[in-house]
Amino acid sequence: MTSAAVLGAGSWGTAYAKVLADAGTTVRMWGRSGATVDEINVGSNEGYLPGIRLPAAISATQDVDEAVAGADVVVLAVPSQTLRSNLGAWGDVLTRARAVVSLMKGVELGTTKRMSEVIHEVGGVDPARVVVVSGPNLAREIALEQPAASVVACTDLDTAELVARACAAPYFRPYTNPDVVGTELGGAVKNVIALAVGMAEGLGLGDNTKASIITRGLAETTRLGVRLGGDPATFAGLAGVGDLIATCMSPLSRNHMFGANLGKGMTVEEVVAVTSQTAEGVKSCSSIYQLARDHDVDVPITEQVNFVVTEGRTPQEVVASLLGRARKVETA
Ligand SMILES: NC(=O)c1ccc[n+]([C@@H]2O[C@H](COP(=O)([O-])OP(=O)(O)OC[C@H]3O[C@@H](n4cnc5c(N)ncnc54)[C@H](O)[C@@H]3O)[C@@H](O)[C@H]2O)c1
Numbered sequence: 001m002t003s004a005a006v007l008g009a010g011s012w013g014t015a016y017a018k019v020l021a022d023a024g025t026t027v028r029m030w031g032r033s034g035a036t037v038d039e040i041n042v043g044s045n046e047g048y049l050p051g052i053r054l055p056a057a058i059s060a061t062q063d064v065d066e067a068v069a070g071a072d073v074v075v076l077a078v079p080s081q082t083l084r085s086n087l088g089a090w091g092d093v094l095t096r097a098r099a100v101v102s103l104m105k106g107v108e109l110g111t112t113k114r115m116s117e118v119i120h121e122v123g124g125v126d127p128a129r130v131v132v133v134s135g136p137n138l139a140r141e142i143a144l145e146q147p148a149a150s151v152v153a154c155t156d157l158d159t160a161e162l163v164a165r166a167c168a169a170p171y172f173r174p175y176t177n178p179d180v181v182g183t184e185l186g187g188a189v190k191n192v193i194a195l196a197v198g199m200a201e202g203l204g205l206g207d208n209t210k211a212s213i214i215t216r217g218l219a220e221t222t223r224l225g226v227r228l229g230g231d232p233a234t235f236a237g238l239a240g241v242g243d244l245i246a247t248c249m250s251p252l253s254r255n256h257m258f259g260a261n262l263g264k265g266m267t268v269e270e271v272v273a274v275t276s277q278t279a280e281g282v283k284s285c286s287s288i289y290q291l292a293r294d295h296d297v298d299v300p301i302t303e304q305v306n307f308v309v310t311e312g313r314t315p316q317e318v319v320a321s322l323l324g325r326a327r328k329v330e331t332a
């Protein structure tokens with residue numbers, strides 16, 4: 001039987017722990033909060049997944065060494081911008097696992113590194129053991145066992161297979177993919193596009209507007225991803241358009257709802273104050289914009305979202321800027 005450690009006891013860490021357990025994997029979680037750990041040990045995590053019963057195969061601890069002891073697979077589910085400091089504090093916890101899984105959908109501020117790159121650099125993990133799981137996977141729907149599929153990406157197919165086997169539950173269907181770069185960028189950029197779609201919704205705009213942003217958002221995601229070495233097919237798959245649709249359309253998405261509040265006229269600081277969970281796009285819009293500029297890739301929607309978040313540009317001004325650009329052919 002495979003044994004996994006999940007480091008991070010928020011919405012997705014907990015829902016993915018349930019997926020692993022329902023797939024027959026033994027799971028030990030690490031959490032920062034003693035109250036959350038105690039709750040998980042008696043079968044729930046009400047702060048993040050209210051009303052969801054967790055399987056008995058999941059236990060939790062506040063001791064990271066105890067969490068990873070004997071684990072074949074270590075899963076990382078902390079906010080992206082905290083990964084580097086957490087790995088630094090945890091020491092060599094990743095060195096013994098056969099696979100290290102990133103569930104995170106962000107790009108590091110300052111370095112513009114993807115999470116798999118941070119895991120390699122700080123955790124000392126060979127890229128052939130780093131796996132990215134990403135797809136249309138809203139945590140609450142997965143925890144309710146509503147069927148969904150996801151991508152399990154690794155440059156080494158055997159490692160990808162190990163993780164896919166460990167998380168193949170009756171309601172969760174993993175597909176392996178060798179394209180780590182494309183899978184990670186699809187997951188990170190869709191959060192920024194969901195902020196833009198949310199803003200449109202908050203402004204009272206309708207489905208034509210949202211579909212236009214989603215489609216052109218996919219175009220800029222693909223443009224950036226392919227320039228960085230991703231496979232165009234990944235962006236047409238679950239970790240690309242699949243996750244983009246789920247996140248941009250769902251009221252369960254924290255990024256979508258963050259954008260909707262901005263569109264209704266709240267400031268970034270006001271929305272941060274009422275948001276208790278991680279909306280990765282709010283920080284990653286700057287690093288993704290920087291990454292695109294470093295590689296000379298045009299990402300007009302990401303650029304505008306970044307201006308809203310970092311410079312206080314209003315959603316109304318964003319609409320005018322996007323529509324005021326020079327016309328061009330659709331495929332460019
Ligand atoms: N929630 C989803 O539906 C979902 C689905 C797929 C991927 N993701 C991605 O998974 C990652 C984790 O998201 P989540 O939904 O679990 O977030 P969350 O906000 O629900 O939980 C974050 C967890 O990290 C902990 N945390 C916060 N700051 C920390 C720090 N400095 N050090 C250590 N732990 C810290 C919190 O206590 C909490 O347990 C994100 O990158 C997100 O984009 C989320």
Ligand SMILES: O=P(O)(O)OC[C@H](O)CO
Binds near residue numbers: 252254
């Ligand atoms: O709630 P969000 O916006 O972080 O999105 C959650 C997942 O990434 C959807 O796949």
